[in-house]
Every structure is written in C-alpha cells, then in structure tokens.
Amino acid sequence: MTLHAELHRHLGGSVVPRVLWRYFDRHNAEMVNRFQEYSEFEEFYTRPRNTLNEYLELHTLVESVQTVETLPYFIYRLMRGAYVFENLAYLELRYTPYLRTPEHLEQSERIDLMAEIVQVVGKASQISDCPIVTSQILCMHSRLPYEVNRAIVDLAAGMREYVCAIDIAGGDDCIGERLEEFVGLYQYARSIGIKTTGHLYETTSGCYPELLPYLMRIGHGIQIPLKYPELLPEVARRGQCLEVCPTTYLKTGTLQDMRQLKVVFDRCFEAGVDIAICTDNAGLHNVRLPFEYENLLTLDIIDFRQLQACQNAAFRHAFAWPYGEQPAQMLNGLLQHESVGALVN
Numbered sequence: 001m002t003l004h005a006e007l008h009r010h011l012g013g014s015v016v017p018r019v020l021w022r023y024f025d026r027h028n029a030e031m032v033n034r035f036q037e038y039s040e041f042e043e044f045y046t047r048p049r050n051t052l053n054e055y056l057e058l059h060t061l062v063e064s065v066q067t068v069e070t071l072p073y074f075i076y077r078l079m080r081g082a083y084v085f086e087n088l089a090y091l092e093l094r095y096t097p098y099l100r101t102p103e104h105l106e107q108s109e110r111i112d113l114m115a116e117i118v119q120v121v122g123k124a125s126q127i128s129d130c131p132i133v134t135s136q137i138l139c140m141h142s143r144l145p146y147e148v149n150r151a152i153v154d155l156a157a158g159m160r161e162y163v164c165a166i167d168i169a170g171g172d173d174c175i176g177e178r179l180e181e182f183v184g185l186y187q188y189a190r191s192i193g194i195k196t197t198g199h200l201y202e203t204t205s206g207c208y209p210e211l212l213p214y215l216m217r218i219g220h221g222i223q224i225p226l227k228y229p230e231l232l233p234e235v236a237r238r239g240q241c242l243e244v245c246p247t248t249y250l251k252t253g254t255l256q257d258m259r260q261l262k263v264v265f266d267r268c269f270e271a272g273v274d275i276a277i278c279t280d281n282a283g284l285h286n287v288r289l290p291f292e293y294e295n296l297l298t299l300d301i302i303d304f305r306q307l308q309a310c311q312n313a314a315f316r317h318a319f320a321w322p323y324g325e326q327p328a329q330m331l332n333g334l335l336q337h338e339s340v341g342a343l344v345n
C-alpha cells in the first residue's frame with residue numbers, strides 16, 4: 001500500500017460537499033432552501049469557475065461556517081476521510097486564522113483570537129484512531145492589512161508545536177500592489193526561522209520573481225515551467241519544490257486541459273526541480289489525493305517512475321515529517337520483520 005503526504009490543502013476547501021450540506025441542513029435553513037435537493041448544491045459547489053478570484057469567492061462560504069465552535073466538527077470529518085479514503089500519513093493543513101474569527105469584532109480583537117483558532121485546529125486534528133502526522137501552515141492574505149499578516153507570522157513563530165510554515169494566499173493578482181510589503185514579511189519570517197511557501201506563479205498574473213528567493217516551496221508555480229523556464233535552474237539550485245495541484249487549474253480556468261501539465265512535469269524533471277502532487281481543495285473539487293496521482297498516470301502526463309518520484313518528493317519536502325524514513329521503508333521493515341517472526345513460529 002502507498003501512504004501519501006499531502007502538502008497543499010486548504011482547510012476551507014477541504015470540506016466535501018456532502019458534509020457541508022449536512023451541516024447546512026442542521027444549522028442553516030436559509031442556505032438549504034436555496035437548492036431543490038443535494039445534487040443541485042453539489043453541482044453549484046464543485047462546478048468550475050472562470051477565474052481564480054471567482055473560485056476563491058467560494059471559500060468565503062465555508063470560512064463563514066468554520067468558527068471556533070464548529071471547527072472540531074469539520075476537522076474530525078476531514079481527518080477521518082483523509083485516513084480512510086486517501087491513505088494519508090502526513091497532512092499540512094493551511095488557512096488564514098484571522099478569517100475564522102468573528103467578523104463583527106475590531107481588527108485587534110480578531111488578531112488576539114487567532115491563537116485560540118490555531119490551538120483548536122491543532123487539537124482537533126490529533127485523532128487517536130486516525131494516526132496521521134499533521135501540522136498547520138498559516139496563510140497571510142493578499143487582501144488583509146499588513147498588521148494582520150505580520151501578526152500571522154508572529155503567531156507561526158509562537159506556536160511551533162502546531163504550525164510548521166507560512167504561506168501567502170487570497171488571490172495572486174493583488175500581491176503586486178504591495179510587493180515590497182510581502183517581501184519584507186517573508187524576509188522577517190525567514191529571519192526568525194519560519195519555513196515558507198507561497199501561492200505564486202499559479203496564474204499568469206501572479207508571477208513575482210522578487211519573492212521567489214524567500215520561498216522553500218512554491219504553491220503551484222506552474223507558470224515557471226510554462227512561461228519562464230529560464231528560472232528553473234535557479235529553482236533547482238535553491239532546492240525549491242513545486243506544489244502542483246492538477247484539478248485546481250481546470251476549476252480556476254487557468255488551464256483548459258489537464259494534458260497541458262505534461263510540459264510542467266517534463267521541464268521540471270529535466271531541470272531537476274521536485275514536484276509534490278497535491279489537492280489544494282479536495283472537498284471543493286470532490287477529488288481525493290490518490291485520484292490526482294492516478295489521473296496524471298492515466299492521461300500519460302507522468303509515467304510510473306515519475307509518479308513515485310513525486311510521492312517521495314512530497315515526504316522529502318514536508319515541513320514537519322518527523323522521521324528520517326518514508327512510511328514505505330518503515331512498513332517494509334515492520335512487515336518483513338513480522339513475516340520472518342511468523343516463519344520461525
């Protein structure tokens with residue numbers, strides 16, 4: 001069996017449509033009444049959008065119901081699904097903690113409540129019958145003020161038992177207007193030993209070479225091999241890994257056909273740039289991680305050897321995988337040891 005590492009999954013987009021529907025059914029009659037039946041809701045929730053910004057709007061729907069009280073409910077279902085149906089051994093869950101605090105409060109009060117959210121998410125994701133190693137990535141947000149983003153970096157520094165890294169999310173086109181600010185925040189994060197990834201080079205309007213040197217991994221980054229392949233040797237030299245989330249690009253209108261990803265994989269393999277295959281928003285897409293792998297294989301975008309290279313890269317670039325070995329090696333030792341024991345007996 002293969003156990004997977006998932007490096008790029010949003011807490012907001014990780015709720016599968018049926019779990020969200022059940023939640024609305026119990027707690028939000030107004031929402032349920034907008035749809036005739038479940039299938040209509042599922043169609044609305046999972047259908048492709050025209051742009052990344054339109055797609056990100058959907059996150060606000062889930063963010064609004066993920067509060068300090070309800071997060072354990074959603075996270076328990078997420079972990080259970082990830083363990084039973086996805087064979088995850090490792091999961092980095094990312095979100096903007098500020099957006100889980102009550103909207104009506106003052107900014108400073110919301111900032112103060114972020115630590116509680118991180119703790120609730122951390123505790124809720126440790127489930128004894130779903131043994132998955134988990135950690136959190138806190139997302140700065142391209143549309144939130146500097147003070148909030150700075151507080152998010154400080155929170156990551158102060159809660160290392162739950163948090164392994166920071167990210168920048170929220171749409172890549174508006175990063176450019178405040179580029180220096182975000183460069184400064186990443187510099188600050190690195191200076192205090194925080195690990196980093198960032199949603200960059202996802203769409204053609206999100207390409208900022210100025211930020212690249214500060215990232216340890218690149219969230220998506222597909223526009224580098226597609227449009228700026230001359231940057232690949234530098235990316236390889238820095239040991240940066242691309243977090244490629246195949247289904248996303250069809251849902252956001254970034255690509256028209258998944259086969260366009262073949263160039264991404266070919267050029268990265270050639271340049272020695274690692275790729276981790278991820279889901280981004282497994283719930284919103286209704287696509288689980290093993291299927292992302294299988295799909296790439298079926299469409300001849302990667303071959304089996306490349307598939308295994310990506311699986312290994314995911315563990316190698318995991319920010320908080322605590323073992324020197326990958327699960328396959330650990331299980332091999334265990335199972336072989338046991339089978340020898342059985343022979344002796």
Ligand SMILES: [Zn+2]
Pocket residue numbers: 008010199219280
């Ligand atoms: Zn993402």
